[in-house]
Amino acid sequence: MIRIRYCTNCKAYTLGETCKKCSGKTIINAPVKYTKDETIAKYRREIKRKSLDSISKV
């Protein structure tokens, strides 16, 4: 799995250990916006639907 790195200096995503734009240091712990958000959003929708269902049944 490819680790996306994140430049704290110019907030650019890169795969290298140094940023191509500013040659600053990058970190692995990038704010993940791609994969996780999608699954979390799905869960939230599911939970919301279920809670609405249980409310309407009562």
Ligand SMILES: [Zn+2]
């Ligand atoms: Zn940079």
